[in-house]
Amino acid sequence: MIGLIATLVEALVLRNYFLFAGALAVLLISLKSRDLGLVGYFVYVLYFAQRVQVTSIYSYNELTTALTFGLAMLLFLEDVLRGKLQIDRAEIVPSILILGGVFIPEAMIAGELLYLAVMIPSLWGALFGGVAIGLMIILKSTLEGLGTSGQVTIISAIALGAVAVAYALNGPSEGKMFSPK
Secondary structure: OHHHHHHHHHHHHHOOHHHHHHHHHHHHHHHHOHHHHHHHHHHHHHHHHOOOOOOOOOOHHHHHHHHHHHHHHHHHHHHHHHOOOOOOHHHHHHHHHHHHHHOOHHHHHHHHHHHHHHHOOOHHHHHHHHHHHHHHHHOHHHHHOOHHHHHHHHHHHHHHHHHHHHHHHHOOOOOOOOOOO
């Protein structure tokens, strides 16, 4: 349920109340049918990703907007895949931080990252995150000239590379990508 909370807070921060209603609709659809919920989720994300304007991830305010939106959508995907409204114990403290995101966007990012750290407590996940941040710093001058679409492409390539390496390290039979053997 943390993804729904994060998405609703993001809707309030962006002052987009259609985003608010859309999240509730997608979650209700996913409670009925997981497949229809996933279709609804992807339409929802594609539609609202166009509404979030970020010209460069190297601007503090725009990076904050991109992180709050991207992490909220990631957590919302988890809720859609779960297909039930249930608050776990691991969601309580991160949810409080996420709710604080209405006033302080950085609190929302902290709550989302705390939840991900609790759910995927792995050295591999931290290592991949550190490598991605390092690459973003090293490639700053190159990425600034690419514009938003180029930056998204590079970040996506880094993320896919991290998933591929995690998959290769743990193998398909393990069922967990970021857990060490």
